[in-house]
Each structure stands twice: as structure tokens, then as C-alpha cells.
Amino acid sequence: MKPSVHEVTPDQQARAVLVSLVTQSLKREENYDPDYSLAELIRLAETAGVEVLGTLSQNKEYADSKWFIGKGKAQELKDELEALGANTAIFDQELSGAQVRNLEQFLDVKIIDRTQLILDIFAGRAKTREGIIQVELAQLSYLLPRLSGQGKNLSRLGGGIGTRGPGETKLETDRRHIRDRISELKRQLQEVVRHRVLHRERRKKTGVFQVALVGYTNAGKSTLLRQLTQADVYVENQLFATLDPTSRALKLPGGMEIVLTDTVGFIQNLPHDLVAAFRATLEEANEADFILHVVDSSTEMMEVQMHVVDEVLEELGAHGKERLTLFNKTDLLPPKQREMLTTEGEFLRISAYSEQDLGRILDALERHLMGDSRTFRIPAEKGDVISLVYRVGEVLENEVDGGDMLFKVRVNNKEYDKLGYLLAAYDSAQLIHGENEGETSEYV
Numbered sequence: 001m002k003p004s005v006h007e008v009t010p011d012q013q014a015r016a017v018l019v020s021l022v023t024q025s026l027k028r029e030e031n032y033d034p035d036y037s038l039a040e041l042i043r044l045a046e047t048a049g050v051e052v053l054g055t056l057s058q059n060k061e062y063a064d065s066k067w068f069i070g071k072g073k074a075q076e077l078k079d080e081l082e083a084l085g086a087n088t089a090i091f092d093q094e095l096s097g098a099q100v101r102n103l104e105q106f107l108d109v110k111i112i113d114r115t116q117l118i119l120d121i122f123a124g125r126a127k128t129r130e131g132i133i134q135v136e137l138a139q140l141s142y143l144l145p146r147l148s149g150q151g152k153n154l155s156r157l158g159g160g161i162g163t164r165g166p167g168e169t170k171l172e173t174d175r176r177h178i179r180d181r182i183s184e185l186k187r188q189l190q191e192v193v194r195h196r197v198l199h200r201e202r203r204k205k206t207g208v209f210q211v212a213l214v215g216y217t218n219a220g221k222s223t224l225l226r227q228l229t230q231a232d233v234y235v236e237n238q239l240f241a242t243l244d245p246t247s248r249a250l251k252l253p254g255g256m257e258i259v260l261t262d263t264v265g266f267i268q269n270l271p272h273d274l275v276a277a278f279r280a281t282l283e284e285a286n287e288a289d290f291i292l293h294v295v296d297s298s299t300e301m302m303e304v305q306m307h308v309v310d311e312v313l314e315e316l317g318a319h320g321k322e323r324l325t326l327f328n329k330t331d332l333l334p335p336k337q338r339e340m341l342t343t344e345g346e347f348l349r350i351s352a353y354s355e356q357d358l359g360r361i362l363d364a365l366e367r368h369l370m371g372d373s374r375t376f377r378i379p380a381e382k383g384d385v386i387s388l389v390y391r392v393g394e395v396l397e398n399e400v401d402g403g404d405m406l407f408k409v410r411v412n413n414k415e416y417d418k419l420g421y422l423l424a425a426y427d428s429a430q431l432i433h434g435e436n437e438g439e440t441s442e443y444v
């Protein structure tokens, strides 16, 4: 493997001009904002360790098949690259292999596109076996259709910025080798995913509640996970600090144990080839019992970002899940702006660095997960039913009432349904239950 971005010596540091092309079809896309997209590209580049020297934009009906940008604009870019002493040009959209070669020849700098940039970041972040396999798969899938001839240009195309891509020896092989490697990686991935599913099923069986932290990239998910669990999670002021499923056990104030899982940050217009690399963590969100949606309330793009998360959750089929939205980073807001954030319903205004707010999150989680307290009337001689109540819920009070026992039990909705079902199954008796706190439920 060649050195990664963080290992390059200063004279090898990527110094880049970022290029965005705003086409008619992009303009028609619902959530596309050229300024925002370019700002995000800058953050991505910085995350990958690139020094950003300048930006260049062009409005054009269609992308040029040969140069991507117009020929005149390419000349302008060449002048700017020279004037700034840049050695890299990074494009906001995906380029074809031919466009990369033409631009590279004309500009004489390294050409990177948005997909490569994100892949480069992923490659530097992937830690678990699954993450590493998925990134290499995405890199090879990106590379395959861009190969020309027998290995020419391979290293440049595959290398990314810091050449964290598949090693050059791997790249200097032919398409068949790459295809073989892709099949092998897919096989390995199946194996890894099977293990993960088994592991998760085991965890599910123990009845532990699964809570997933989801949110736009850089919203503060890893920070919150670490703050809430004091776990040593990888946090950086960079995009995609998290790639692999990261779960931690956590005890709520009342003693209930939950598993809190960090997921990879959402991003707008995620390149298609990278979707698979996200799945591992996104699946965690889909299987969670509860979702904590972390929002960076300090960015102007807050609403768009919330919308992107909503959309992706919907695509995953996780839209209807119970969730609590955390407006994070409110410490960065002037009081007036903070006041404007709603706290009606399932919203909390927080800062991940406030102890008090962490306590409020845990309390809110407990309220959601533990549910209301309900009272059951159970004949005193039904010892097996009574022990079931103790197993499923948290018994807050009990008293004798004639030949019956009254139990005030805190139990969440899911367990409540289960309890009703189990009680009924005991001797085919019926469970009549009230919905609200304090209402008496009877076992007859």
C-alpha cells in the first residue's frame, strides 16, 4: 500500500482547487443547492487532509463528454491551478474514465471526483472487517468501468488523494483479477454479515432495547455516544468519523439496560457506488426499537439535513419508528435562535457537552422506553403469573386486595402487549387492560 494522506510528507500534500459544474438537470433536483454542495465538497476535502486553495464553478446546460467542464473553463482552471500552485483538481460530480484522462493530460495535475474523495475518507476510517471489505468493494466497483486498456492509468484512477485505494500491485492487474477479487470480497462480506445478524439476533433475544443514533454527518452522533456511555469512540471534527457499527451498552437512571448504536452519517446525493458501504450501519437503524435523530442546529442547512435523514429513513422502511429528535450544538446558537427550535412533541434542545442535557436525554429515553405504569389484578395463588409480571416489567408497588394481588408495574407498550398475550395464554383467561397511567387493569 502507498502511504495514506496522513503519512504524506508536506511536499506531497494535496493542494487542490475544487470544481463544481451546475447543469440544468442538477438544478432540477429537489434538494440540490450548488453553494451547499460546494461547501460540503470543501469539508469533505478537508476531512481527507487536502489543503483547499480555491474553488471554481460553471453553469452549463450539460456536462462536456470530453472535458466535463467547457473547454474555455478548463483553460481558466489550468491558469488558476498554476497561479495557486495546486497539484490536484477535485470535481464535485462523478467523472468518466475518459474525462479523467483528458483533464489529467491537459491540466497536468491529479484529478479526483467526489466519489473518490468519499471513498478515500472511508478507506481511512474503516476499522472493522466489514467496513474494510465494503470500502474495497466500492473502490473496485468504481474502478472497473473506468479501466482503459491493460492497466494504464490504473494507479491514478484507483489511488484517490492519499492513494488509500487498493494497493498498486493489485491495480496493475487486469479486469479479470479485479472481478475475481470482487467476487471474493462479496463472499467474505456475506460471511461477516451472517455473523453480525446472528450476533444481533442473540442480542434481540435477551430483550435489550436497541436505540440507534442517526443523523447527518458531523451532527455529533459519536460525541453523544461517547458522552452518554463514556466509551472510547472515534470522534473527530471531520466528516464520517464513523463507518462501522459501533454499539455500547448503557444503563438508564431507572436501571433499564439498552444498547446504543452509532450509525454512519447521512449525506446528500450519496454516490450510488457507496450505498452498499453504508448499509451495515443503516441496517442497525432499521432494526432499532427506537431512533435518536441527532441534528446539528448550528448549521444553516439544518432543515435540508433533517429532510435528507427523513427521506433515507423512509427508504429504509424505518420512518414509522418511534423517535426523539435532538437539536444538538445549541451552545453555538444565540439565545433567540435557540428559542426558535421547537420543543413541542418529540424534540429536545441539547448540547452534547452539557451534563445536564445528557441527563435530560436519558430521562426522555426512559420515559419513551419504559412506558407508563399500569396496575394488574392477579389472584394471589397464581404464583407463576406473578413471577411473569416481575420478569417482564418493573414492579413499582404491590398490595393485597382480598384474595388478589394488585401490582403497579412499569412496562413499555411492546412488553405490555406481550404480557397481555402471555397472561391470556396461561389459563385462557382474558386480560382487560386500561391504557393510561393509574387506570386499573384486571386479570380475571
Ligand SMILES: Nc1nc2c(ncn2[C@@H]2O[C@H](COP(=O)(O)OP(=O)(O)OP(=O)(O)O)[C@@H](O)[C@H]2O)c(=O)[nH]1
Binding pocket: 215, 216, 217, 218, 219, 220, 221, 222, 223, 224, 235, 236, 237, 238, 239, 240, 241, 242, 263, 264, 265, 266, 328, 329, 330, 331, 332, 350, 351, 352, 353
Ligand atoms: N459546540 C458543540 N460541538 C459539538 C457538539 N456535539 C458535537 N460537536 C462537535 O461536532 C463535531 C462532529 O461531531 P461527531 O460526534 O464526530 O459527529 P458525527 O455525527 O458522529 O459525525 P460523522 O461520524 O461524520 O457522521 C466534533 O468536532 C464535535 O466536537 C455540541 O453539542 N456542541
